Amino acid sequence: MNTITDLIHKSRLYPVLVLDRLISPGKRQKIIYLSRVIIVVLGLILAFYLSKNYLPAFLVDYLSLVLALKNKILGLLLINLSIFIVAILLEVYFSSFYYLELIAKNLYRSEDIFTMTVGRILYGAKTDDLLVGFLQSDIGGQIMRRLGIGRPTIDLFLATSPSPVSAMLLAQTDGPVIKLKDLAKYLFDQSPAFREFLLSHSAKEIDFLGATKWIVLGIELSIWKSRWWELDNLSRVPSLARDWSYGGTYHLDMYSRDLLKDREVDSLADTPTNRQAEMDQLETILSRSREANALLVGEAGPDKMNTIYHLAHQIKQGQAVTALTDKRPVLLEVSLLSASCKEKNIFEQTILAIFSEATKAGNILLVIDDLANLVAIADKYGANLISLIDPYLASNTLQVIALCDTDNFHRFIESRASLMMLFEKIALADLSSEAITEMLLQAVWLVENNFNLFFTYQAVTEIASGASYYFPDSIGSDKAIDLLTEIAPWATSASLQIVDVSAVRSFIQNKTNIPIGEVTAKEKDKLLNLESILSSRVIGQREAVSAVASAVRRSRAGVRNPSKPIGSFLFLGPTGVGKTETAKALAATFFNNENELYRLDMSEYHGTDAVDKLIGSFSTGNTGVLSTMVRDHPYGVILLDEFEKTTPAVLNIFLPIFDEGFFSDMNGKRVSVKNIIFIATSNAGADLIWELVEKNPDQAISRSVLIDAIVERGIYKPELLNRFDATVIFRPLGEAELAKIAELQLKKLAKRLMEKGLTLEITSELVSSVAKNGADQIFGARPMLRYIQDQVEQQVADKMIAGEIVAGSKFSFIASTLSPTGLEIKVKNL
């Protein structure tokens, strides 16, 4: 039988665990603190006693009690000193076992069986039930708390008496001993009740194991920091006399910053990097005996510079590879150089002086902050930069790291083979959500300390995924850190103490206007009655309203495909039947703001330069309308009006947009449209719709017939039509619908007049007149507004100017043969 007791008894750690239980870490800390305070106080009293011959007489009088008790004070001091030493020895004793977990991951002895962390949980278990032992342990409690599950909830779960989990099958997964992650995985696999309990609190297996890893990381870091005598910790002290053996850099200093003295580098002391792979690559390239030059290419943003800061930090801490030991990383600021050099010969002389000095100094790691800019300046002056710097870059005493944005790399650097030969390119890869989470987990501790907050594990993963999902144009890690540091003060101001997933979502919702938080009761009501809400604005288009409402509900429930736009719809139908109104209603409903509708008149994109106008042109450097629109408004509805009037080349651009949720702009940079709803409106097939409606006014229009006809006419390709979430057919409006629209528009007018104190009584005569005269077969309800403006508003305005209608007047319109419009105002009373 492999019971917990068996496991404990077999372990070499058994006596250590017994002692640890006897004098717990908390008790040890208290003992150290108290005995230290007592030693200091008693020591001071004794110091007074010993210096009695040098003190003024009146003070010595006060010491009479001390004089009398001096032996007892000394006795107390010695007792406390011995207690203090014992407590310190115990700390070192326990720390050495934890230390084994840290450095000797592969050096466990076979008799160890499990790590100290697991041992504590096992020894603390009161029964042979591993699950209860884990949940009642201090570390188990910490893990559960990180999952947003507090002690009372755990107690309630334990009160349901979940099936016990025996230690019989508990075994290590990798390495020779059982670690905390093995125990966590074992519990999750072995206990269905525990699994369900976690899932019911929105904690999946990945969250549970992630939170476990987070807690272990915290323990490891704290143990590591407390062992100040380890070589890594001692190496943090900067060395003396390093620069005595290297040359000075007078010219270079004028245009650069010494990164070893830079505050930005110092501020990274406890900040983790998620660019370890790139830093390893950098170190490998810089370790070469010759041509040790790297070109770091990445998206515009601070990621490249942060990687350099981390490398400089490693050099400063003496943790870099041998080839970089003693190196002085210096950041050459090209903009400073550009501002100082006004002529070709000055520029050339300065470049030569800088590189010659840096080479001669012998310890310079030169970082050029913007290689593309340097190349551009050289081009401007007609200088041959490559021939100027080539001899220095090839030397074995100078290492160079050049930084460049991806856009500029493609524009200025890539095509210059001779320049590319001098450098080895390192591309900063896009960070995965997991990599961002790992970095955030360490950054959270600092934020928690500063703001007195507590983040759950799921909240941290939500920040990581939210950063890449809702802010796709920013650099992932940077945006995630920004999001974290923005959430902290927001949570404090909202009097939150625990930041969980819903808090993160609420924050993102406030920031982006995209509803992503939990569905509130009010919103639930709105979502369930979306059809009727939309129908109050869009008259007579039940099918269209239903398709749009379903898409909104899908998106809000979070079941939509996250790598596509929120929705993409093709609205087919004649003019003036409510296509644009539906788009407006959608913007107002989904984003709570009708102004989040951005319109592109696609008939303007029909020339040979249509694609360039839309996404920008590399040759002219002009940015595209769509690229700019999406970057400026990454969340909203984009209305592609008269979609059929653009060119096939433009239509092809929309294939990846609807399918993958992004497109590439003129510089090949990805523009994300994942938070956009696209609505393409089109009159294509309007004649066929009319025909079908005239033939069978009461029947639904056959979608297949219409789409086949559109494809046959070559207006849209089938692959484009298939990429829309829904192709919605708008029916021509009948008399009843037109009357409703007329009434709706007249009510809006009445509301405006009411603000001026005028009461317009909307009669059936007025409604039918507006419906009859304001609409036509070709333009549908579109001319109606114009009609109301010309015929109704005009008459009201005339009467107001004539003084026949004043504030407080009540009036209506009646049919009149005398009036050319067939309507005449009738003022009822005053």
Place this chain on the structure above:
Amino acid sequence: MGIVTILIDYLLWHYSKAVMSLFVVYRNFCLFLSNFFSLPLLFRTWLSPWRRLDEGYPKNFTDIESVLSTLVLNLLMRVVGFIMRTVVISAGLLSIIILTALLPLALIIWLLLPLIIIFLFCLGVGLLFV
């Protein structure tokens, strides 16, 4: 498990692994001091010019005055460098010697520490009740 077993286990650690760790800590401090005083680098460049302040000799060696003045200047820089580095190297070596001298003392204290604790405690109790 009795207190005696725990005590024996602790003492086993105190006189085996902990003693080994003491040597590791000594090595760590030696490396730290060597790094802090930049000893490997200063030894390597002991006779190099101070901050690499040297001048290139003229191509035309017939200009004896210029060659000599460069020679004197370069020599001077090397002497300055040698003196400065010697001071730091001496300080570094002295620190390591002191550390090495303290090692046996630390070792003795560590080995006697259980007895010292008992002694301090007993003495304290004795004084308390005198």
